[in-house]
Amino acid sequence: MRTATFKSRAFAFISATSLLAALVVVSPATAAVATGPTCDAATPVQTCTGTTSDGALYEMRVPATFNGTVTIWSHGFGSNTSFPSAGLTIDSSAQIAPGNNAAVVKYLTDKGVAVIGSGFSTQGWNLDEAVKTNAELVGVFKAKFTDTKKVVAWGYSMGGGITQAFAEQHPELLSAAVVMNPVDAWDAQSKYFVDLLWLLKNWFDPSIKLTGYAAGVTGDIQMLQDIAKYTAMLQSLQASVATGAWPATSSASAKALQSAGIPSRSALLMVGRLAGISAQSSSFDGIAGPATSAVTAWPLAYAPALATLENISAVIGYALLGARDMQSKMGGVTFDNSTTNYSKQLSAADRAVYNAGFSGNTAIAGMLSTLNPLNPDAPRVKADPVALAKSKASMYQSTGKIKVPTIVMIGEHDPVEPAGIVQRMADLYEQDFAAAKEAAKSTNRTNGYVAPRRQLAVLWSVTPKTWSKFTAEGLPIPVAKTPGTGHTNFTAAQYTFLLDAALTAASTGALPRKLEVNQSLTKLKLTIDRGSAYPWMKHYTTN
Amino acid sequence: MSSKARRTLLIVQAVIAVGALSLSALPAQALSPRQEVGVTSSAIKLGITLPMKGSASFGYNQLPDAMKAYFSYVNANGGVNGRKVTLVVKDDGYLPKQAIQNTQDLIGKDKVFAMVGALGTANNQAVADAVNLGRRGIPSLFINTGFSGFNNRSAYPTSSTLLPSYIMEAKMISKYVKETYADKKICLLYQDDDFGDDALVGFDKDHGNLTFTSKIAYPSLSQGVAGVPDSWVTKFKAAGCEVQIVFGVSTATLYFVMGAAKAQYGPKWILGSVGADVASINPATIPYIIGATSMSFLPSVVDPKDEYVAKFKEIHATYNSKAKFNSWALIGMNAAFLTVQALKAGGKKLTRASLLAALDSDGAKFANAGLVPLNYSKTSNVGYNGYWFGKFNSAGDLVPNDTFTYTVYTTDSGTGAVEKSSYSRPSMPAKGLPN
Incomplete structure (x- = not known):
């Protein structure tokens, strides 16, 4: 995500413009020859600019007190489609910190740390291009500032995934990494995106195109038409949460579910549970209820659906732009759900926990039956084999393996990058760490056991105990920026805490000891919990 | 002295120096073997989450005080292997998300040794899934549900249910x-x-x-x-x-x-x-x-001749005197009575692992008020496996008949027959304190 994005607004959140990023054009990258760095020699911090060989605009801020450590920032997902009248523009300007946050940049340069980053040569799903740009940019910086000793990579969202992939592919360049709410590997991330998009289309508006967009402007218009339809669909679902009415555009199968007495909010909740989006959001905690007779019914039957709706509204723009971008890049559809058994994507715990929200087991069975691959009213998406082969041959799939000291932060209810992405990294690391301990025991049997140092610290951005609010009449009140919810909902204090830990790791070669007992964590609404169990992305658990 | 030997000596000297510093700086407890969470030489802290308010709380909200009454009685009589038992109670309103949060708080902040007597099928599925009790080895004993899925030992390795399925x-x-x-x-x-x-x-x-x-x-x-x-x-x-x-x-x-x-x-x-x-x-x-x-599966709470009912009623009158002794009090005190036996069977060096092992090996033999057998073993997480039938009298109490003679049935969760039980309940231990 860049500076302005798909903010959720609880009740006023669903409009075509709010689902699209208000991205500002600086200039599409076109240069193909490296330039710079050209420095202004300013004091106490000089600024250097240039372009990498792929045309990415970059910027460097180097303090006069440069201590040999440099951070390289990777920004989040940006639109690869330019359609200014619809609020879609391409921004390839250099980014050196989250939103080029001046306070964070100053915090670093005041410490003698240089701060660099680029705008990347292309937007959309740009992981492979961005890793190459970053590797080149580190080389450019080191050539210019030859006393460079340590490099710390950091980024969030798409940039979190880029940072992780950078560390996996070029550990020799990095001393530490800060990975914040990273995208998962494309296979997992695209399943999350397209499951959401397809399930919504399938039940609530089959006229949505979703796949097979034309090239160029025609395709842009087709995608924008889809955005408008998703917007109308979500507005309709929001308006009928209480009544349970289905959108007029719903499929025949959906109308049969409606006739059977299943409310649309149950289907909406089912979409969320099958895709794996959180059922707790900035406004809806699933715990508090209005001080009325609905005090129990509200959090069980309504809040999960409304939270799902709020979260979907926050991710659907990314999902559609990302899916369409990949179709353009690969020359066809790479997603395939022709054999997906969606019934398997409903966990036993979800079936029980959200039972009232689903309207019971009979309703669950009815909804899942309409998702049978043989139902002609629910046509599946079949991947284009040429596009699929191209994607498999050309795209790097992040492994989540930790190769340099890494600090990860994610909101436990991030709607764009579910916490399960990081949970998987943490779980895999625990296996690796256990193996490293065993190996250390084995090799040090003679001289005594020397425990290996942890290379990964995961900081979960957590919610308050309850946060939903209601009017005296029992109506929900929108709540913005609840900690632990939303996408890249982080504070400058959290950024600097992570950076300090990463700079220490870069300096010493290991993460700070006892990070989990740091008193600042509670104040920062962060926690380290090695017993966490956020569900992995569905790609890993049902494929 | 070789360089290797000299280096070894220096390391030893450094270790001794650090050790001396530690000895003077740290409390004695820090030098003892790593402590199990929630249990010390003098105390055991347990946790429970259940609805204490709201439409789903009726009856269930009487359980914690009844459990505490029995724990207080045990504590007044020396505790469990010298340890006093305390119970931290949290209200979940019968909401899964609140139950998850409560359990996380009980484990992470209150530092309880084990969960005991938590209520509800969905809540406990949610907790086991989200809090990851199994992987963390945290016991959740005597859950008040009869959902047969909890007998899946691989999915719920540290959970046990109390009710027949x-x-x-x-x-x-x-x-x-x-x-x-x-x-x-x-x-x-x-x-x-x-x-x-x-x-x-x-x-x-x-x-x-x-x-x-x-x-x-x-x-x-x-x-x-x-x-x-x-x-x-x-x-x-x-x-x-x-x-x-x-x-x-x-x-x-x-x-x-x-x-x-x-x-x-x-x-x-x-x-x-x-x-x-x-x-x-x-x-x-x-x-x-x-x-x-x-x-x-318990005797009628108004049974005038049942020794367990009589003893629990007597203890209840002392330690929970403001509350009526009813069927909920009986259920709560019986759960606490079982808990004390499980803790005791876990041994003097009580750990979460020893507690779970003790339930597997000895749980089926625990004395309790139940008129049907307990079913705990290495292959079963399920407690009682039978019922007697009765009718509600004019006071709203369930009674088997006028003479309080029970015909008890027992069966399994499979296709086994329903049979009359020949189970002979162990006698109430002396003073109501397990051996």
């Missing part, structure tokens, strides 16, 4: 109904979730083999929607139902019997164990359930 219950109801009301029209109202689906298994042709003239599945919460309970009455009455089984929660029973009375629908009522206690919600409804059949 709902499959067992449905099988026993089937036998009772077929023997008592042969050739009558039998009808079923059940909750449309895992709780009710378990019952359907118990009633099916491979298990209880009970045929229904009419049955209705109600989604959870719909019982509170105006007009819904009346629609049940209309349908069952039109079907000519003569025996009405209710496999739902107490509020469903409450609205159903009230609607039935209004519509003059008067079947023979068979109320499942979960939803029978409408008197706790509203004592004014007792007249609606007089003569209705239900079941229990």
Whole structure:
């Protein structure tokens, strides 16, 4: 995500413009020859600019007190489609910190740390291009500032995934990494995106195109038409949460579910549970209820659906732009759900926990039956084999393996990058760490056991105990920026805490000891919990 | 001295120096072997999450004080292997998300040793899944649910349930109904979730083999929607139902019997164990359930000759004197009584692992008020496996008959027969304190 994005607004959140990023054009990258760095020699911090060989605009801020450590920032997902009248523009300007946050940049340069980053040569799903740009940019910086000793990579969202992939592919360049709410590997991330998009289309508006967009402007218009339809669909679902009415555009199968007495909010909740989006959001905690007779019914039957709706509204723009971008890049559809058994994507715990929200087991069975691959009213998406082969041959799939000291932060209810992405990294690391301990025991049997140092610290951005609010009449009140919810909902204090830990790791070669007992964590609404169990992305658990 | 030997000596000297510093700087406890969370040489801290307020709290909210009453009695008599037992109680309003948060707080902030007596199928599925009790090795003992899924040892390696499974219950109801009301029209109202689906298994042709003239599945919460309970009455009455089984929660029973009375629908009522206690919600409804059949694995709370009832009542009068000694008090104190035995069997060097191992090896032999056997073993997480049938008297108490003689049935969650139990309950230990 860049500076302005798909903010959720609880009740006023669903409009075509709010689902699209208000991205500002600086200039599409076109240069193909490296330039710079050209420095202004300013004091106490000089600024250097240039372009990498792929045309990415970059910027460097180097303090006069440069201590040999440099951070390289990777920004989040940006639109690869330019359609200014619809609020879609391409921004390839250099980014050196989250939103080029001046306070964070100053915090670093005041410490003698240089701060660099680029705008990347292309937007959309740009992981492979961005890793190459970053590797080149580190080389450019080191050539210019030859006393460079340590490099710390950091980024969030798409940039979190880029940072992780950078560390996996070029550990020799990095001393530490800060990975914040990273995208998962494309296979997992695209399943999350397209499951959401397809399930919504399938039940609530089959006229949505979703796949097979034309090239160029025609395709842009087709995608924008889809955005408008998703917007109308979500507005309709929001308006009928209480009544349970289905959108007029719903499929025949959906109308049969409606006739059977299943409310649309149950289907909406089912979409969320099958895709794996959180059922707790900035406004809806699933715990508090209005001080009325609905005090129990509200959090069980309504809040999960409304939270799902709020979260979907926050991710659907990314999902559609990302899916369409990949179709353009690969020359066809790479997603395939022709054999997906969606019934398997409903966990036993979800079936029980959200039972009232689903309207019971009979309703669950009815909804899942309409998702049978043989139902002609629910046509599946079949991947284009040429596009699929191209994607498999050309795209790097992040492994989540930790190769340099890494600090990860994610909101436990991030709607764009579910916490399960990081949970998987943490779980895999625990296996690796256990193996490293065993190996250390084995090799040090003679001289005594020397425990290996942890290379990964995961900081979960957590919610308050309850946060939903209601009017005296029992109506929900929108709540913005609840900690632990939303996408890249982080504070400058959290950024600097992570950076300090990463700079220490870069300096010493290991993460700070006892990070989990740091008193600042509670104040920062962060926690380290090695017993966490956020569900992995569905790609890993049902494929 | 070789360089290697010199280096070794220097390291040893450094270690000694650091050790000396530590000895002077750290409290004695820090030098002892790593402490198990929630247990010290003098105390054991336990946790429970259940609804203490709200529509689902009736009756259940009396359990913690009853449990505490028994723990207080044990503590006053030396504790468990010298350790005083405390219970931290949190209200979850019967909401899964709150139960998850409560459990996380109990484990992470209150630092409890184990969970005990938590309530509800969905809540405990949610907790086991989200809090990851199994992987962390945290025991959750004597969960108040009969959902058969908890017997999946790989999915719930550290959880154990107390109630007979709902499959067992449905099988026993089937036998009772077929023997008592042969050739009558039998009808079923059940909750449309895992709780009710378990019952359907118990009633099916491979298990209880009970045929229904009419049955209705109600989604959870719909019982509170105006007009819904009346629609049940209309349908069952039109079907000519003569025996009405209710496999739902107490509020469903409450609205159903009230609607039935209004519509003059008067079947023979068979109320499942979960939803029978409408008197706790509203004592004014007792007249609606007089003569209705239900079941229990504990003795009737008004049984004048039962030694467990008598002893628990005596302890309750001292340690929870403001509360009435009722069936909830009996359930709570019995759960605490079992907990104390499990903790004791876990040994003087009590750990979470030793507690779980003790339940597996000794749990089936624990003394308790139950009139049916406990079923704990290395392959079973399920507690009781049987029921006796009785009817509600004019005071709203479930009694087997005028003489308080019990005919107890036992079975399994599979296709095994429902049989009369020959189980002989262990005597109440002296002074009500387990050996």
